[in-house]
Amino acid sequence: MAMRKGLSPVTVTALAGGLAFLYVPLVLLVIYSFNDSRLVTVWGGWSTRWYRGLLQNQALMDAAWVSLRVAAVAATLATILGTLAALALVRGGAFRGRTLFAGLVYAPLVMPEVITGLALLLLFVAIDFDRGFWTVALAHVTFTMCFVAVIVQSRLLTFDHSLEEAALDLGATPLRAFFSVTLPVILPAVAAGWLLAFTLSLDDLVIANFTAGPGNTTLPMRIYSQVRLGVTPEVNAISTVFIVVITVVVLAASLAMKWQQGKIEGR
Amino acid sequence: MAPEKRSLFTRVTVAVPFLWLAVFFLLPFLIVFKISLSDDAVAQPPYVPLLSLSEGWAGLREKLVLLDFENYALVLGDWLYVYSYLQSILLAALATAILVLIGYPVAYAIARSPRGLRPILLLLVILPFFTSFLIRVYAWIGILSREGLLNQLLLSLGAAAQPLEILSTNTAVVIGMVYSYFPFMVLPLYAALGRMDDSLLEAAADLGATPARAFWRITVPISTPGVVAGALLCFIPAVGEFVIPDLLGGSDTQMIGRTVWNEFAVNRSWSVSSALAILILLVLLAPILIYQRMQLRELESR
Numbered sequence: 001m002a003m004r005k006g007l008s009p010v011t012v013t014a015l016a017g018g019l020a021f022l023y024v025p026l027v028l029l030v031i032y033s034f035n036d037s038r039l040v041t042v043w044g045g046w047s048t049r050w051y052r053g054l055l056q057n058q059a060l061m062d063a064a065w066v067s068l069r070v071a072a073v074a075a076t077l078a079t080i081l082g083t084l085a086a087l088a089l090v091r092g093g094a095f096r097g098r099t100l101f102a103g104l105v106y107a108p109l110v111m112p113e114v115i116t117g118l119a120l121l122l123l124f125v126a127i128d129f130d131r132g133f134w135t136v137a138l139a140h141v142t143f144t145m146c147f148v149a150v151i152v153q154s155r156l157l158t159f160d161h162s163l164e165e166a167a168l169d170l171g172a173t174p175l176r177a178f179f180s181v182t183l184p185v186i187l188p189a190v191a192a193g194w195l196l197a198f199t200l201s202l203d204d205l206v207i208a209n210f211t212a213g214p215g216n217t218t219l220p221m222r223i224y225s226q227v228r229l230g231v232t233p234e235v236n237a238i239s240t241v242f243i244v245v246i247t248v249v250v251l252a253a254s255l256a257m258k259w260q261q262g263k264i265e266g267r
Numbered sequence: 268m269a270p271e272k273r274s275l276f277t278r279v280t281v282a283v284p285f286l287w288l289a290v291f292f293l294l295p296f297l298i299v300f301k302i303s304l305s306d307d308a309v310a311q312p313p314y315v316p317l318l319s320l321s322e323g324w325a326g327l328r329e330k331l332v333l334l335d336f337e338n339y340a341l342v343l344g345d346w347l348y349v350y351s352y353l354q355s356i357l358l359a360a361l362a363t364a365i366l367v368l369i370g371y372p373v374a375y376a377i378a379r380s381p382r383g384l385r386p387i388l389l390l391l392v393i394l395p396f397f398t399s400f401l402i403r404v405y406a407w408i409g410i411l412s413r414e415g416l417l418n419q420l421l422l423s424l425g426a427a428a429q430p431l432e433i434l435s436t437n438t439a440v441v442i443g444m445v446y447s448y449f450p451f452m453v454l455p456l457y458a459a460l461g462r463m464d465d466s467l468l469e470a471a472a473d474l475g476a477t478p479a480r481a482f483w484r485i486t487v488p489i490s491t492p493g494v495v496a497g498a499l500l501c502f503i504p505a506v507g508e509f510v511i512p513d514l515l516g517g518s519d520t521q522m523i524g525r526t527v528w529n530e531f532a533v534n535r536s537w538s539v540s541s542a543l544a545i546l547i548l549l550v551l552l553a554p555i556l557i558y559q560r561m562q563l564r565e566l567e568s569r
Contacts, residue, residue: 008379010372011375011376011379011380012376014372014373014375014376015373015380017369017373018369018372018373018449019392021369021446021449022391022395022446022449023395025407025410026395026398026403026406028406028409028410028416029405029406029409032409041409041412041414041415041416081287084279084284085280085288087280088277088281088284088285090566091280092281095273095281101281101284101285101288102562102563102566103559104285104289104292104293105284105288106559107559108292110499110503110504110555111503111504111507111555112503112504112507112508112509112524112551113504114507114509114527114528114544115299115507115547115548116292118299118527118544119295120295122295122299122302122537122541123294123295123298138291141291142288142291142292145284145287149284150562153566157566174274174275174277175276196397199397199398202399203398203400203401205400206509206510209528220399223402224401224510227401228513230408231408231409231412239399239402239405242398242399243398243399243402246397246398247394247398250390250397251390254390
């Protein structure tokens with residue numbers, strides 16, 4: 001009985017092994033970003049020289065700026081569209097084309113990026129839309145909104161519909177009921193959706209490769225062109241900055257959401 | 268809710284995302300299909316014909332006649348392309364099988380751990396997913412290369428007499444896929460296992476079942492939907508994977524995602540890369556539909 005409830009040595013081993021598998025490569029990457037030697041696999045003592053070099057790498061800084069702008073725009077639009085899509089799926093009733101709609105929401109989650117990227121590029125070419133900042137942003141909205149939809153959908157499913165109905169019975173318009181009843185409850189999920197959309201956009205290489213125009217090289221595109229030349233301490237340093245920033249933001253966000261969730265459930 | 272009672276607000280929540288996905292997801296696939304039936308041209312854009320309504324119905328019909336399945340015949344008649352498909356499916360399936368084998372114990376352990384610990388463990392599994400995919404694949408280059416950290420370790424332990432050639436092989440590609448998709452496998456598995464009612468296991472124990480028997484007869488069947496969902500979530504994108512075979516694979520690794528990109532960017536044959544993409548979709552259609560159906564059932568069940 002005890003072995004079923006608690007953790008047996010076997011499950012602890014599985015857990016430790018799984019987490020080690022996930023984190024050892026990242027930890028090694030971070031350690032070697034502080035390597036003084038240019039040869040990545042030979043340890044030459046601690047140094048921060050590669051980090052100082054990053055700040056002087058103008059091309060890299062430009063790419064980071066493009067990526068941050070694309071991600072901010074894409075995540076914001078994706079959050080609005082994804083939240084609407086989740087509302088449509090959970091609260092929209094049996095509208096015509098619902099199965100097709102659900103299919104369109106779930107397909108981009110698993111669609112190989114090469115196909116999505118190619119398809120979007122061909123769309124932009126067909127309608128004569130010059131490739132640039134907006135083509136990447138629109139492409140990112142399209143695939144990230146589906147992730148937002150799934151996150152918000154799971155929150156809506158656990159949320160009691162009767163609260164909204166009470167507001168409607170009391171004469172609130174549907175729009176008002178959404179803003180004063182539904183939105184405050186699903187807000188943590190909406191925020192989580194935004195964050196996920198932001199990081200997915202920041203991270204995307206393949207779709208950006210298809211849809212970005214010249215002069216709109218994103219950070220992953222820049223990193224990729226360096227990575228193809230092999231492992232370099234500079235790339236380790238950029239990666240470390242990336243990992244640290246994302247980790248801090250995600251941890252802060254999950255703590256904030258936990259706090260918010262506690263506040264809602266506590267009242 | 269009866270259709271006629273649907274408010275303007277509800278209509279908007281349906282119409283806006285529906286329209287967006289129709290324009291930016293559905294329509295592009297129709298265009299890909301159309302271009303896959305066209306011929307390449309030395310022009311910008313590099314394909315003919317372009318269906319254009321400006322020439323009226325007669326012009327449209329003239330162009331429609333030019334559409335054919337030539338590109339498909341080319342792709343299916345060339346062993347290199349067929350090999351590319353087979354290899355992609357094989358490597359993705361192998362990675363998925365390994366993912367189930369190592370993901371299951373981890374998801375099981377999280378589901379069995381004390382309630383307060385579970386969100387932290389889940390966060391630890393998800394966290395790498397938030398950091399860059401590209402960076403996570405890149406991390407393995409330094410580990411698997413000839414002078415890499417794994418070989419240094421093996422040589423210093425005396426476990427290998429000479430450096431192993433792992434980078435630039437299909438083994439490295441499978442390792443990369445297992446590593447990158449690990450959270451996608453653990454999460455649905457955990458969702459299925461976490462929902463399990465412990466009293467079922469207690470009842471089985473009371474009725475004299477050994478823990479192993481109870482596991483096979485109760486836990487495994489209950490978690491099967493999670494296994495299927497996780498496997499689809501990993502297998503489908505892995506078949507079309509581009510970054511992993513490109514960075515970790517060798518000259519022998521010709522996965523189809525890489526082939527599509529090469530046809531597009533290197534050979535500049537948009538029509539062939541479109542045909543290749545449509546054929547991937549055909550291969551993946553059944554798994555994608557099963558995945559969608561599972562998601563939809565999940566939506567209806569609550």
